[in-house]
Amino acid sequence: xxxxxxxxxxxxxxxxxxEVISHKLLVRAGFIKQVSRGVYDYFPLALRVIRKIxxxxxxxMNRAGAQxxxxxxxxxxxxxxxxxxxxxxxxxxxxxxxxxxxxxxxGPTHEEIVTDLVRRSVRSYRELxxxxxxxxxxxxxxxxxxxxxxxGREFIMKDAYSxxxxxxxxxxxxxxxxxxxxxxxxxxxxxxxxxxADTGAIGGNQSHEFQxxxxxxxxxxxxxNTCDYAANVEKAEVRAxxxxxxxxxxxxxxxxxxxxxxxxxxxxVAEYLKLPVExxxxxxxxxxxxxxxxxxxxxxxxxINDLKLRAVLGAREIALADEAxxxxxxxxxxxxxxxxxLKLRMIADLSVHGMRAAVTGANEADAHFIQVDQERxxxxxxxxxxxxxxxxDPCPRCDSGTLETHRGIEVGQVFxxxxxxxxxxxxxxxxxxxxxxxxxxxxYGIGISRLxxxxxxxxxxxxxxxxxxxxxxxxxxxxxxxxKDKAIREAADKLYQELQQNGVExxxxxxxxxPGVKFKDADLVGIPLRVTLGAKGLEKGCIELRSxxxxxxxxxxxxxxxxxxxxVLTQALQA
RNA sequence: CGGGGCGUAGCGCAGCCUGGUAGCGCACCUGCCUUGGGCGCAGGGGGUCGGAAGUUCGAAUCUUCUCGCCCCGACCA
Numbered sequence: 196x197x198x199x200x201x202x203x204x205x206x207x208x209x210x211x212x213x214e215v216i217s218h219k220l221l222v223r224a225g226f227i228k229q230v231s232r233g234v235y236d237y238f239p240l241a242l243r244v245i246r247k248i249x250x251x252x253x254x255x256m257n258r259a260g261a262q263x264x265x266x267x268x269x270x271x272x273x274x275x276x277x278x279x280x281x282x283x284x285x286x287x288x289x290x291x292x293x294x295x296x297x298x299x300x301x302g303p304t305h306e307e308i309v310t311d312l313v314r315r316s317v318r319s320y321r322e323l324x325x326x327x328x329x330x331x332x333x334x335x336x337x338x339x340x341x342x343x344x345x346x347g348r349e350f351i352m353k354d355a356y357s358x359x360x361x362x363x364x365x366x367x368x369x370x371x372x373x374x375x376x377x378x379x380x381x382x383x384x385x386x387x388x389x390x391x392a393d394t395g396a397i398g399g400n401q402s403h404e405f406q407x408x409x410x411x412x413x414x415x416x417x418x419x420n421t422c423d424y425a426a427n428v429e430k431a432e433v434r435a436x437x438x439x440x441x442x443x444x445x446x447x448x449x450x451x452x453x454x455x456x457x458x459x460x461x462x463x464v465a466e467y468l469k470l471p472v473e474x475x476x477x478x479x480x481x482x483x484x485x486x487x488x489x490x491x492x493x494x495x496x497x498x499i500n501d502l503k504l505r506a507v508l509g510a511r512e513i514a515l516a517d518e519a520x521x522x523x524x525x526x527x528x529x530x531x532x533x534x535x536x537l538k539l540r541m542i543a544d545l546s547v548h549g550m551r552a553a554v555t556g557a558n559e560a561d562a563h564f565i566q567v568d569q570e571r572x573x574x575x576x577x578x579x580x581x582x583x584x585x586x587x588d589p590c591p592r593c594d595s596g597t598l599e600t601h602r603g604i605e606v607g608q609v610f611x612x613x614x615x616x617x618x619x620x621x622x623x624x625x626x627x628x629x630x631x632x633x634x635x636x637x638x639y640g641i642g643i644s645r646l647x648x649x650x651x652x653x654x655x656x657x658x659x660x661x662x663x664x665x666x667x668x669x670x671x672x673x674x675x676x677x678x679k680d681k682a683i684r685e686a687a688d689k690l691y692q693e694l695q696q697n698g699v700e701x702x703x704x705x706x707x708x709x710p711g712v713k714f715k716d717a718d719l720v721g722i723p724l725r726v727t728l729g730a731k732g733l734e735k736g737c738i739e740l741r742s743x744x745x746x747x748x749x750x751x752x753x754x755x756x757x758x759x760x761x762x763v764l765t766q767a768l769q770a
Numbered sequence: 771c772g773g774g775g776c777g778u779a780g781c782g783c784a785g786c787c788u789g790g791u792a793g794c795g796c797a798c799c800u801g802c803c804u805u806g807g808g809c810g811c812a813g814g815g816g817g818u819c820g821g822a823a824g825u826u827c828g829a830a831u832c833u834u835c836u837c838g839c840c841c842c843g844a845c846c847a
Contacts, residue, residue, distance in 0.1 A: 213840095232838085460847070515847090679805090714807040731806080
């Protein structure tokens with residue numbers, strides 16, 4: 196392709212509204228432009244990258260036995276009402292009415308549509324199992340889209356759904372997809388990690404996310420430094436600390452109430468009393484969807500994992516109670532709450548068990564208790580794993596490991612769904628005995644457009660993007676120093692033709708620009724191989740081949756150039 | 771949804787406080803020059819100052835409303 200005929204509006208300066216590097220570079224290098232909040236145009240270079248990713252995904256999904264189809268982007272409300280998600284999904288679901296005032300939504304995901312499709316098409320166990328996938332634009336009206344392609348409202352996704360007669364077969368396919376995803380992300384040239392994950396709004400009861408490791412990632416993940424345990428912090432289990440081994444007969448110092456005027460947060464009180472935050476017990480009051488107020492207790496240096504709390508409470512929704520509700524329900528203001536004398540149901544984190552010489556609120560204004568002894572002074576309704584895992588926690592799976600934390604960009608997620616949708620929507624089959632049974636389901640997503648951003652977060656330098664060979668919009672950039680020079684132009688045109696005839700994806704910078712401009716743009720756009728054609732080299736019959744990633748440069752004879760470039764590409768794409 | 775910030779030429783910004791009829795850099799166009807890392811010189815085009823209403827002789831500038839975009843928060847007692 197000719198640069199002069201391609202829309203590549205590069206910018207010298209960072210766009211004012213971009214925060215993360217992938218967003219800045221995608222805009223600066225002429226790949227995307229924002230149309231509205233979280234919605235972007237994909238310019239020709241971006242589309243080529245997307246097509247590359249799609250192709251890898253297609254090849255691997257097909258190889259794994261899945262079949263591609265295409266479902267509608269809009270869905271009638273009735274299907275979402277059947278699954279119950281019309282009410283549950285909230286404002287992220289973009290809803291609208293057609294001309295006849297019928298409710299519709301734009302699909303943020305397609306469990307309802309695909310389940311409907313399958314229930315109308317499948318009767319017998321003989322027709323199962325199968326796995327259907329599509330690559331399509333999705334719309335989620337995110338509360339806060341940001342970071343360019345990393346969290347858009349409109350985005351391109353590969354979503355797959357598998358259907359099975361039984362749990363074992365569904366789990367087999369789940370594993371098949373995990374392996375497939377590993378191949379896909381490896382082929383994309385990314386450093387990633389599969390982690391255990393919460394199932395969120397999709398539902399189901401087993402899930403892994405595929406996280407591309409990057410500092411700018413929105414997700415926090417933990418991984419064991421010894422075994423292969425890794426999880427999203429939302430999901431990470433925390434093992435009960437080993438029992439401290441305490442002497443029951445030993446007396447604790449007497450409980451004491453101290454004045455802490457205006458000191459509300461753990462940090463403030465700790466500073467004021469000159470006591471370490473680990474000695475504190477935080478008391479947080481949550482309201483459940485059934486209207487109950489519940490106190491959750493965690494150590495001062497820990498944080499509540501509300502997914503865990505929600506699960507322990509068996510609640511559908513929980514939220515921190517506002518000040519007025521807390522005052523009414525607990526009889527004290529936030530900041531001075533404590534378990535002693537509290538009339539609410541209390542769930543305490545495992546680490547609170549057996550704490551001594553602890554500090555808690557005194558359930559009255561401007562006062563805290565010190566020398567609190569959990570076993571002596573209060574008894575929670577239950578102890579449970581409530582807190583977020585932190586760096587340094589012991590691994591929940593192996594004996595010797597400890598957890599370390601990383602940031603990640605979630606580019607894929609696999610779910611074992613079970614029969615949640617098939618039961619709700621009546622997707623059943625007849626087994627060999629003629630009994631009607633619900634279909635077991637799994638679902639598997641990959642954020643195609645997010646992957647573009649993730650790849651850049653992981654592959655860039657001060658000058659611009661460095662595309663992995665497998666994702667690059669072009670494999671080779673031909674850069675004639677002066678395209679108006681006859682000898683250079685003829686050499687460039689000839690090489691351009693030959694490379695194309697040899698199946699190499701090549702972009703020729705045929706613009707009448709100064710060399711400096713072309714070099715800067717070349718680095719910015721990030722095509723992995725650059726061939727520079729200059730007068731000096733051509734006099735010797737040579738061109739210059741340069742790697743974008745490591746800047747390694749070699750002069751090679753024009754006559755060998757096609758062979759050499761093909762060899763480099765072959766090697767790079769195999770690696 | 772709460773808080774903050776910003777909307778002035780394609781991009782990045784100044785001007786606003788203290789009202790007087792819009793400017794800088796880059797980009798763009800023309801010519802000359804130059805050609806291995808965002809050249810040089812000369813000339814030139816382009817803006818309903820996000821929108822609406824108000825105050826005023828006069829509004830980019832002051833007031834009100836509104837729309838858009840960005841950031842932070844929307845759990846830590």
